[in-house]
Amino acid sequence: DQQVKQNSPSLSVQEGRISIxxxxxxxxxxxxxxxxxxxxxxxxTFLISISSIKDKNEDGRFTVFLNKSAKHLSLxxxxxxxGDSAVYxxxxxxxxxxxxxxxxLIFGKGxxxxxxx
Amino acid sequence: DAGVTQSPTxxxxxxxxxxxxxxxxxxxxxxxxxxxxVLGQGPQFIFQYYEKEERGRGNFPDRFSARQFPNxxxxxxxxxxxxxxxxxxxxxxxLVPQGPYGYTFGSGTRLTVV
Numbered sequence: 039d040q041q042v043k044q045n046s047p048s049l050s051v052q053e054g055r056i057s058i059x060x061x062x063x064x065x066x067x068x069x070x071x072x073x074x075x076x077x078x079x080x081x082x083t084f085l086i087s088i089s090s091i092k093d094k095n096e097d098g099r100f101t102v103f104l105n106k107s108a109k110h111l112s113l114x115x116x117x118x119x120x121g122d123s124a125v126y127x128x129x130x131x132x133x134x135x136x137x138x139x140x141x142x143l144i145f146g147k148g149x150x151x152x153x154x155x
Numbered sequence: 156d157a158g159v160t161q162s163p164t165x166x167x168x169x170x171x172x173x174x175x176x177x178x179x180x181x182x183x184x185x186x187x188x189x190x191x192x193v194l195g196q197g198p199q200f201i202f203q204y205y206e207k208e209e210r211g212r213g214n215f216p217d218r219f220s221a222r223q224f225p226n227x228x229x230x231x232x233x234x235x236x237x238x239x240x241x242x243x244x245x246x247x248x249x250l251v252p253q254g255p256y257g258y259t260f261g262s263g264t265r266l267t268v269v
Contacts, residue, residue: 042197044197074260079262080262081159081245081247081260081261081262081263082198082245082260083260084258084259127197127198129197141186141188141203141205141210141211141249141252142188142200142203142211142213143190143198143200143258144200145190145197145198145199146197147195147196147197148197
């Protein structure tokens with residue numbers, strides 16, 4: 039049973055336009071969400087994160103939105119650039135009994151973003 | 156500064172053999188985690204070690220084991236290899252084990268079991 043779901047395997051966007059990548063989760067114990075970007079033959083690279091106590095976090099061209107009631111988050115990239123073409127993974131971390139976050143991340147299957155010039 | 160280094164980068168093994176994968180964390184990082192990424196899936200948590208002790212274990216069979224050394228490097232061992240063990244094995248290091256902050260991944264070891 040997948041706890042983190044990325045239902046779109048791929049997304050194609052024109053350069054300069056907005057890219058929106060979506061992620062749904064089922065575990066209400068998740069307290070921290072992250073987006074990673076992965077190029078072929080490289081490990082995932084951390085992009086941006088958001089705590090469950092927030093609904094938005096912005097870093098340059100990247101913004102993550104969290105809707106806790108819908109158990110949904112999205113990553114917006116504006117404007118999209120050809121160098122953004124990669125696989126994007128949504129990941130989550132759950133609370134522990136003592137109030138911290140667990141060390142292991144639960145990943146979605148990823149969305150392959152293609153930004154066309 | 157060197158990032159997380161993993162060796163070897165590629166490996167081909169036969170069913171039934173065992174394999175050892177190695178990981179050197181970023182200098183100063185004391186926690187190492189291992190993930191398995193099968194083609195078309197996201198990375199799946201295998202183990203986390205901190206200060207040479209196991210801090211977490213994912214849903215993997217006992218054929219998978221790991222350890223962390225005094226210099227904080229780590230090994231992942233897989234015995235009695237199956238075809239389904241073919242995957243990219245990723246190592247991630249962080250300063251502390253709690254929370255996902257500051258995880259840095261290596262480029263991975265591509266294991267092919269034939």
